[in-house]
Amino acid sequence: MTTKNDASQSTNDAVKPRVRRTHLSLFVADPEASAKWYEDVLGMEVTARGPEWVFLSYGLKHHDIALIRAEDGARPGGIGLQHYGLEIDGDLDELRRLYGMLLSKGVPVVKTTDHKVGFGVYFTDPDGNRFEFFCETVQDDEEGKRILGAHNAPSETVDLDPLYT
Numbered sequence: 001m002t003t004k005n006d007a008s009q010s011t012n013d014a015v016k017p018r019v020r021r022t023h024l025s026l027f028v029a030d031p032e033a034s035a036k037w038y039e040d041v042l043g044m045e046v047t048a049r050g051p052e053w054v055f056l057s058y059g060l061k062h063h064d065i066a067l068i069r070a071e072d073g074a075r076p077g078g079i080g081l082q083h084y085g086l087e088i089d090g091d092l093d094e095l096r097r098l099y100g101m102l103l104s105k106g107v108p109v110v111k112t113t114d115h116k117v118g119f120g121v122y123f124t125d126p127d128g129n130r131f132e133f134f135c136e137t138v139q140d141d142e143e144g145k146r147i148l149g150a151h152n153a154p155s156e157t158v159d160l161d162p163l164y165t
């Protein structure tokens with residue numbers, strides 16, 4: 001008889017996840033308050049809600065981000081999400097426009113960086129969860145991998161001028 005334990009000791013290298021897309025689920029202090037921010041700043045729409053949670057979508061899928069009420073007194077720790085990167089649909093000017101939008105809405109911007117494969121603007125949600133809008137400047141994915149490796153995944157501070165139009 002094959003037990004679960006036996007199965008875990010065997011390997012099957014042929015089985016490899018083929019991920020279509022991702023979603024993120026976050027503990028937040030106040031799901032409804034955070035959902036307003038996600039609608040306003042990230043342009044998302046609420047697709048489902050309950051007393052303890054809100055699901056939001058970028059418009060295509062039933063949900064891309066879920067906000068779940070954290071336990072009372074929960075505090076951000078040093079282990080867990082470092083940041084969640086959102087590749088924008090648009091060029092560097094669009095990233096500058098989003099940067100301007102963040103500043104005009106008083107969203108805390110942590111840093112702006114040059115990754116050699118693109119540029120990133122990092123900011124935080126109402127609970128301090130860090131997000132990144134990034135604009136890819138290298139469109140070919142294989143070339144992107146090569147450049148990222150060659151430069152040791154660079155993250156250099158860069159001055160980015162926000163656009164307000």
Ligand SMILES: [Fe+2]
Pocket residue numbers: 083084085120132
């Ligand atoms: Fe990133």
